[in-house]
Amino acid sequence: MDSGTADPFTTARLELEQVSRLLLNPKPETLESCRVRLSNALGVLEGSRPTWSRELAKSTAAGEARLVRRALLHVRRLLEKAAKFHAGWQRLLAGTVSGEYRADGSVPELPCPRQVYLQG
């Protein structure tokens, strides 16, 4: 469907479905594309807010709005899973690099090679 002529809910859903596809292979560059598409979806929905009542009066709009919600939940769960993966990996890596685990099981921050540390 041509998003230029589609209703705002369909346009937002198509953007969100594209984000889900991008999140199948999360990399810093794909996440940047996700951010752009999420911004697009947000812009479309926010921009159409004044016309929601009119849109929702159409027979298919309520169903389409529910699909937007479902697509967003799908995106959110994929994003959470990817973030959880990298947070866990960061923790493991920090523990491995430092060789240090605190009494509460936590590990030091992962030192970033591009950062400069000054110690007095």
Added chain:
Amino acid sequence: MSNLLSTLGMTASALNAFTQVLQVTQTNVANASTPGYAKQTQTLDALPFDASKNDIGGVKAGIVLSSRDEYAEQAVRYETSLLGEASQNVSSLTDLQNTFDISGNTGIPYALNNLLQSFSAWGQSPSDANARQLVLDRASDLAAAFNQAASQVQTTAQNSEQQIGNTVSQINQLVGNLQHDNERIMAGQKDDAGMDAQVHSTLEQLSQYAPISATKQPNGSWTVMLGQTQLLVGADQYQLSSSMAQPSNPPPLNNNGLPFVVIRSSDGTDITSQITTGQLGALLNFRDTVIPSYLGDAYQQGGLNIMAQQFADRVNSLLSNGYVSASQPGLKLFAYDATDPTHVAQNLRLNPDITASQLAAISAGPPQVSNGVPLALSNLAAPQGPADEIGGASYTSYYGNMASKVGSLLSTATNDQQVQQSAVAQAQNLRQQRSGVDYNEEAITLVEFQRAYDANSRLISVLDQITSDVINMIST
């Protein structure tokens, strides 16, 4: 001279190291399409350089280290286990949904509607023999519809029990395969990439059935756990078993209630509560939680039995408090075994002692009304008070709620299945990304990831609010 010898030694060591790297690369190419195969990398460890101690620097061959990141492997297994759970839920709930037709053209709602209509017709012609006979026929049909629904759910329960038994056997078989792999590994195939691929492939299959965790031991063998339960340690396999059991603590309220399916470890310990995901987790939840909500168990009567009993009791009460004639009290329309509350739906039947002429139409009053009982019975379609309701709703609504609960669970399971299919693909891609990374490189990438997640997360929060607003507009 010693320096020259040292330099030659360094060169030989480095050559040897690079030769091994080349061998590893060749193995990678040969195994690239093997399921479960992970790229092997040869570590090139730096030798100390200190001229004063004659340490000459360079690299040496470290042990062949599998670049497969066990963390990423476990993440794939975790998501696979959740996918197994969601897929099984879809399958089980689809079966159950077939029992609860909400179209109104078959089953309990159809029979209930017909009986309520027959009460109404009888109320218009209380002496009409055909109208009276129709009430008996429709009541018999409703009892049969309850029997059939209970029987179908019972069959679904038995199918689940069969599936649980098969799944446990499948788990034992896969762990048995891993046990043989462990024996070979401990006999010397420790660094065999093909063996590594085979083990990981089996572990992935296993995770579809149950939420396992696997750890590689220093001797190369694998330890496999299910929660806190050992399934495999070295060459020792610990088999699971399934059985049916009636709980004893707290004491059961219904002695004939559906027993629970219990999974036991090799020492007989009940480990059912540790199996929360995977196909087995879904089957256990379906069999021990979802099914009993309809058929009952040791501690609950179950929705179908509650509905059957309350409807029969209300109809029987109205009829037996009425009169066939001035001196002849009414009889009950339905019969069931009151000592077995979890089988009311299965055993509900038309009172064998009643005939059409014995249906009581006259309400007790005062004042007595010649068609008072059938009118009161037809009120069950649109209750006027709590006595005609079940759980605060009409019988039709109560049934609708039971049916829609299955539909709602199935809808959630279908969504979960779609998300989990994506999540498994995502975890597999992340596993690919993790192979063979350098710590420093990785630390920089992780900082980039963190920023990207933060930015996306903020947008998701705003979108969450906006889409909630839309859904609220639809609902109001």
